[in-house]
Amino acid sequence: LSPGPCAATFNAGDADVKGLELEVEAHPVDGMTIDASFSKLDFEYTRLVPNTGLTVGQKAPGIIEDKWSIGAQHEFTLASGASITPRIDHVYQGGFNTNAVFTGSNRVAGYGLTNARISWKSADAGWDVALIAANLTNELYYLSNFDLLSSSGAQYGLLGAPREYSLQVKKKF
Numbered sequence: 366l367s368p369g370p371c372a373a374t375f376n377a378g379d380a381d382v383k384g385l386e387l388e389v390e391a392h393p394v395d396g397m398t399i400d401a402s403f404s405k406l407d408f409e410y411t412r413l414v415p416n417t418g419l420t421v422g423q424k425a426p427g428i429i430e431d432k433w434s435i436g437a438q439h440e441f442t443l444a445s446g447a448s449i450t451p452r453i454d455h456v457y458q459g460g461f462n463t464n465a466v467f468t469g470s471n472r473v474a475g476y477g478l479t480n481a482r483i484s485w486k487s488a489d490a491g492w493d494v495a496l497i498a499a500n501l502t503n504e505l506y507y508l509s510n511f512d513l514l515s516s517s518g519a520q521y522g523l524l525g526a527p528r529e530y531s532l533q534v535k536k537k538f
Contacts, residue, residue, distance in 0.1 A: 378413035383406075386405075397438070401433070404432045418465065448485070448486045453482075454481075456477065458477075479501045480498065499529045
């Protein structure tokens with residue numbers, strides 16, 4: 366008699382893991398910053414413990430192969446000495462599988478999010494007030510899922526946050 370679904374973690378064997386990460390920051394004109402990052406991760410099993418249900422060359426669950434981001438901001442100094450800084454960012458995360466034996470139902474799709482911010486800083490830098498918009502395009506995306514379709518007919522997913530606005534106020538003492 367099978368004990369039912371099991372989400373236990375175990376060592377499935379040996380693997381080759383290779384990765385690359387790149388970060389760049391540029392200041393093309395006074396007050397402007399452009400930043401970007403990129404990462405690539407490659408994971409493949411090279412030897413497996415028998416009866417895992419996996420195959421050599423297969424990817425491991427939870428491995429996000431591609432991520433990147435790009436952002437830009439420009440600080441404008443006002444006559445009073447205060448400053449206003451608008452910023453926009455876009456981030457992308459590739460999809461991944463949540464189970465070692467891949468099926469379409471345990472795949473979390475990749476997604477991209479755009480965020481924006483406009484901040485005001487007092488001349489003495491004692492105050493900072495920002496209006497923030499996260500997930501500006503109101504992207505519907507999943508952070509993870511738990512696939513029990515084969516055993517109980519259920520599938521659960523954790524949705525990412527919808528569009529959100531916030532006001533941030535900082536005071537330095």
